[in-house]
Amino acid sequence: xxxxxxLTHRYGSLTALTDLDLSVPEGxxxxxxxxxxxxxxxxLQILRGLRHPSLGEVLVFGKPVGELxxxxxAAIGYVAxxxxxxxxxxxxxxxxxxxxxxxxxxxxxxxxxxxxxxLDPARRIGALSKGERMKAALLCALxxxxxxxxxxxxxxxxxxxxxxxxxxxxxxxxxxEGWTVLVCSHDLGELEMLAxxxxxxxxxxxxxxxxxxxxRETFCRVEVVTGGTGxxxxxxxxxxxxxxxxxxxxxxxxxxxxxxxxxxxxxxxESSIRSVIPGVTRVEIRPATLREIFVALAPRQAGVIRTxxxx
Amino acid sequence: xxxxxxxxxxxxxxxVMKDIRMLRWMLGAYALLxxxxxxxxxVAPSSFAVLAWLAGLTFGAILTGMAVxxxxxxxxxxxxxxxxxxxxxxFGAKIVFAGLVAGGALAGWLVVALAHQPTxxxxxxxxxxxxxxxxxxxxxxxxxxxxxxxxxxxxxxGVIGFAARNIGGLVPRMAxxxxxxxxxxxxxxxxxxxxxxxxxxxxxxxxxxxxxxGIGLALLPFFMILPASMGSATLERPEPAASEVAAARRxxxxxxxxxxxxxxxxxxxxxxxEDPGLGYSLFGATVHLVAADGxxxxxxxxxxxxxxxxxxxxLGPGIEWTPAGQLRLQRPLAMGIDxxxxxxxxxxxAAGITDARIDGRIEVLEPATGVSIPFETGASGGSDxxxxxxxxxxxxxxxxxxxxxxxxxxxxxxxxxxVGSPLPEFLLVDVARSEIGRLDARSATxxxxxxxxxxxxxxxxxxxxxxxxxxxxxxHQPWSHRAQLVAIDWPAIxxxxxxxxxxxxxxxxxx
Numbered sequence: 001x002x003x004x005x006x007l008t009h010r011y012g013s014l015t016a017l018t019d020l021d022l023s024v025p026e027g028x029x030x031x032x033x034x035x036x037x038x039x040x041x042x043x044l045q046i047l048r049g050l051r052h053p054s055l056g057e058v059l060v061f062g063k064p065v066g067e068l069x070x071x072x073x074a075a076i077g078y079v080a081x082x083x084x085x086x087x088x089x090x091x092x093x094x095x096x097x098x099x100x101x102x103x104x105x106x107x108x109x110x111x112x113x114x115x116x117x118x119l120d121p122a123r124r125i126g127a128l129s130k131g132e133r134m135k136a137a138l139l140c141a142l143x144x145x146x147x148x149x150x151x152x153x154x155x156x157x158x159x160x161x162x163x164x165x166x167x168x169x170x171x172x173x174x175x176x177e178g179w180t181v182l183v184c185s186h187d188l189g190e191l192e193m194l195a196x197x198x199x200x201x202x203x204x205x206x207x208x209x210x211x212x213x214x215x216r217e218t219f220c221r222v223e224v225v226t227g228g229t230g231x232x233x234x235x236x237x238x239x240x241x242x243x244x245x246x247x248x249x250x251x252x253x254x255x256x257x258x259x260x261x262x263x264x265x266x267x268x269x270e271s272s273i274r275s276v277i278p279g280v281t282r283v284e285i286r287p288a289t290l291r292e293i294f295v296a297l298a299p300r301q302a303g304v305i306r307t308x309x310x311x
Numbered sequence: 312x313x314x315x316x317x318x319x320x321x322x323x324x325x326x327v328m329k330d331i332r333m334l335r336w337m338l339g340a341y342a343l344l345x346x347x348x349x350x351x352x353x354v355a356p357s358s359f360a361v362l363a364w365l366a367g368l369t370f371g372a373i374l375t376g377m378a379v380x381x382x383x384x385x386x387x388x389x390x391x392x393x394x395x396x397x398x399x400x401x402f403g404a405k406i407v408f409a410g411l412v413a414g415g416a417l418a419g420w421l422v423v424a425l426a427h428q429p430t431x432x433x434x435x436x437x438x439x440x441x442x443x444x445x446x447x448x449x450x451x452x453x454x455x456x457x458x459x460x461x462x463x464x465x466x467x468x469g470v471i472g473f474a475a476r477n478i479g480g481l482v483p484r485m486a487x488x489x490x491x492x493x494x495x496x497x498x499x500x501x502x503x504x505x506x507x508x509x510x511x512x513x514x515x516x517x518x519x520x521x522x523x524x525g526i527g528l529a530l531l532p533f534f535m536i537l538p539a540s541m542g543s544a545t546l547e548r549p550e551p552a553a554s555e556v557a558a559a560r561r562x563x564x565x566x567x568x569x570x571x572x573x574x575x576x577x578x579x580x581x582x583x584x585e586d587p588g589l590g591y592s593l594f595g596a597t598v599h600l601v602a603a604d605g606x607x608x609x610x611x612x613x614x615x616x617x618x619x620x621x622x623x624x625x626l627g628p629g630i631e632w633t634p635a636g637q638l639r640l641q642r643p644l645a646m647g648i649d650x651x652x653x654x655x656x657x658x659x660x661a662a663g664i665t666d667a668r669i670d671g672r673i674e675v676l677e678p679a680t681g682v683s684i685p686f687e688t689g690a691s692g693g694s695d696x697x698x699x700x701x702x703x704x705x706x707x708x709x710x711x712x713x714x715x716x717x718x719x720x721x722x723x724x725x726x727x728x729x730v731g732s733p734l735p736e737f738l739l740v741d742v743a744r745s746e747i748g749r750l751d752a753r754s755a756t757x758x759x760x761x762x763x764x765x766x767x768x769x770x771x772x773x774x775x776x777x778x779x780x781x782x783x784x785x786x787h788q789p790w791s792h793r794a795q796l797v798a799i800d801w802p803a804i805x806x807x808x809x810x811x812x813x814x815x816x817x818x819x820x821x822x
Contacts, residue, residue, distance in 0.1 A: 050387045050520065070316050073395035085390050086381065088333055097329055101322070101395050103315050137390075 001026040001148060001180040002047060007056035009042050009204075016042040018204040020056070024197065029174055029181040031195030033188065033290065035298040038201040040184040041080065044152045047182070048078045060148065074102050077146030079137045081153035087126030091119050091136055095143070102144035110143035116165055131157030138166065142173070149174075151183040155190055163187065167194045188290040198290070200297055207297060217266055219249075219288040224258040227279035245272060249296040261288055261296040319400040326396070326404035327411075330378045337377075341370050342415060349419035353426055354700070356718040356766035364762050368448055371412045375449045376456035376465045378408045384457050384517045392520075402517035406510065409453055413445040423764065427720045429696035437696075437720050440499075441763050447502050450509035451532060457516045458526045472533060505535035556675045556805035562591045562619065566669065566813045571660065572821040573652065576610060578669060578813070580644045582619045589675055590801055591619040593809070596648055596671035602656075603663035610650040617646045624678045624799055630745045632738060632799075660820060667813035674806040681735055681798040686713070690796070696720040697735065699798055711773045713750070713796070717757075718766040735798035737771050742795065748773055750796075771796075 002024035009017040016039045024030045032040050045051045046058055049065045058065050061072055068076075089097065091114070099105040114121060117135035119128075125136060134157055141149060149170070155163045167190050174181050185191055191198075199209040210218070244251060247264035258277065262269055270283050288296075317325065331338065348363035382391040382401050391401060417438070424437050452469065459465040512528045515521075562585035570577045576598050585591055598610040624632045652660070682699045684692040691700035696719060703714040715737070737750040750771040757767030 045387055048393060050392050052519075052521070070395055070397055074316060076395070078393040080388065080393065082388050083390055083393060084386070084388050086329075086333065093332075097325075098394060100317055100325065140394075 003059040005057050008054050010054045020206050027178045028197045029195050030197040031191040032184045032199045034201035039204040041152050044150050075147040077141035077149040079141040079151050081156040083137050085125045092121035098140045105144045113139045149181045155187040163190050192290045216287040219293050220262050220285050221288045222260040223284040225282040226256050227281050319397045322400035323403040327407050330408050345416050345419040349422050352423040372448050372452035374412050375409045375452045379405050379453050379456035384520050385522050398517045402514050409449040424720050426693050427696050427698040428693040429720045433696040443502050446506045450506045454509040454513050457513050458529050501535045505532040508532040554805040556807045560586050566811045569813050569818045576648045578646050585620050587623050590622045592674045593617045594672045594674050599668045601666035602659035604659050606659040608656050622678050627742050632747050664815050664818050669811040672806045672808050674803050676801040677804045678801045681800045683795050683797045686794045686796045713771045715769045718764050720764050735800045738797045739794040740797050741793050
């Protein structure tokens with residue numbers, strides 16, 4: 001559905017995306033996470049044709065973005081945080097304006113979404129709250145039943161209930177109608193429910209892109225209890241890692257307990273732990289949450305593993 | 312909702328309708344402004360009416376800018392950009408919107424022009440020039456709006472551009488080029504080029520969404536219109552009409568005598584063979600002298616157009632006006648050419664002149680009656696591109712004074728005479744009694760503001776001498792109430808070159 005190869009985008013001297021390769025399979029719900037300024041918005045804008053890549057090739061529906069026909073573009077739903085909706089229109093007028101642009105616009109679905117989002121069709125968009133404006137934008141993106149849905153921070157300003165409803169709605173539609181969804185968000189809990197693929201973008205580079213099953217198998221939170229407070233290999237006086245195994249992304253230590261985020265083969269983690277940390281009395285392994293992965297990867301600098309020590 | 316994709320044209324209409332709905336209140340205010348200004352120009356052309364016209368133009372430019380910025384190609388966060396719009400359809404919608412804004416104004420302007428009853432060619436030229444003026448302004452506005460991120464920046468750039476254009480217009484004056492008048496055809500061509508460039512850049516920005524390129528390109532049309540602003544300085548010496556006059560309608564001019572003093576050559580001319588219905592005027596004369604010591608001297612001084620004869624004007628069956636009393640010309644006719652002689656030239660000429668020639672062009676004028684309206688307050692009428700309205704008539708013990716507003720279609724900064732077309736002469740005519748009185752014009756104020764219509768506010772007073780053909784005083788109220796106010800125009804029908812040989816013996820040198 002989406003294939004990007006060697007994608008680079010520059011804003012003057014600033015490089016937002018660097019030699020990025022990305023593949024989003026048809027029918028998948030792909031979550032793209034990363035810290036602020038990682039290049040997520042730029043990537044989505046390129047996919048929507050709002051920006052031209054400086055280098056590389058981007059295919060959507062098997063065609064270069066610049067060669068998409070009007071019908072192709074009508075099969076893409078796009079919603080982004082901060083999108084400037086026409087504030088003078090009412091919600092109803094917005095629907096009436098946008099609807100005719102999409103051959104597949106579904107009035108029944110639009111009515112359902114409006115009811116679900118509790119949007120008053122007679123209210124002016126300029127008078128809506130930030131969250132309500134995002135709902136109106138989402139309504140316009142979802143009602144055409146797009147084959148590809150691009151969402152940049154779609155949960156911004158929404159309350160927990162609506163987020164949950166939206167996620168369920170998207171999942172339902174994506175599953176039933178085979179939509180492909182690419183979503184960037186900092187609402188990691190919602191993404192966890194939604195996504196079946198995950199990519200992590202940091203400073204314009206894709207650190208990894210995996211199916212969620214693989215992510216859950218390879219990113220693990222390991223709780224370790226040691227028998228004493230003896231020296232632990234791998235830390236220097238400053239607390240940064242010097243000798244941890246390469247797959248250990250973060251290490252937190254509190255007394256005799258250690259919490260380690262590991263990216264490794266789950267079957268070999270325990271033996272690896274016991275070989276590195278002496279006096280281990282108990283090891284608990286569970287799949288890492290997206291939040292834990294994000295926190296471990298986001299501030300990571302090359303070759304440095306975050307280490308926390310508390311008394 | 313839609314069963315199939317909208318075509319590009321359908322999308323264009325869709326966006327135009329949206330823009331009209333969005334700006335409906337402002338468009339309503341704009342329509343009121345246009346209506347008000349139309350009435351102003353019809354009833355009382357004045358500097359106030361010019362301001363209203365400029366306000367309309369500025370308002371139209373802002374409306375166009377707002378429509379473009381509603382679907383800005385500059386910003387990537389615009390709602391329209393995320394929708395399946397054809398970029399050229401949106402571009403087309405903005406052009407259509409600008410066309411509607413310009414069309415509304417031009418409709419009002421056309422009503423004003425038609426009230427002047429212009430000829431077909433005058434009307435065509437007027438509509439073309441007006442459409443070009445509005446097109447350039449709205450095209451530039453649309454282009455600036457497309458390369459600026461918000462309305463505030465758009466307005467700021469507009470104000471800076473306007474100021475830069477006006478400062479640019481002062482350059483010829485600062486450089487001492489008071490008579491600078493760029494070629495009218497070139498200026499019109501540059502304006503057309505600026506309009507086309509603006510539209511092309513707008514299309515390019517919408518199609519490619521490359522803002523930086525757009526910003527760079529946007530400077531190009533601005534520099535194209537800059538020379539036009541420099542041509543507003545007054546012409547010292549207007550050019551004669553270019554078309555050649557048939558030999559049968561030409562008068563023969565001879566030099567009878569010439570006097571050369573320190574600062575002027577005064578030439579005495581004899582005119583023969585003239586058509587009694589035509590006027591002849593000598594333009595741009597230069598004097599070429601060859602001194603006795605062989606020095607060749609060209610005196611290209613200031614020579615204002617000199618009327619060489621007084622034609623007759625038919626005002627109706629059996630009634631003809633010859634402005635003999637008012638325009639009595641001395642015979643032979645004297646024409647002065649001012650210059651500055653260098654000491655060397657003066658020394659050469661003191662030794663005598665062996666050869667002398669005067670070159671110039673004769674412009675041929677064909678006086679004709681224009682507007683003819685009853686001599687009463689509120690009367691108005693138009694003819695041949697000129698509209699006259701009597702706003703007040705005041706009787707005094709000695710004279711009748713009429714306040715008259717005169718507006719003329721077809722003069723703007725691209726015209727040959729940038730100071731405005733010459734005013735007509737005004738007569739009071741009582742056709743039944745074959746009596747005619749020429750009115751003196753005074754307290755003339757007016758302007759040629761570059762709107763395509765110039766105007767003057769005149770006070771016309773009845774003359775003290777008796778009427779032509781009658782002993783009745785025209786200040787006599789019953790007489791004037793029966794009379795028609797008639798405007799006499801002297802339009803040029805063409806010109807021809809003359810080269811007058813001056814016998815060296817007829818030149819007197821006065822120290």
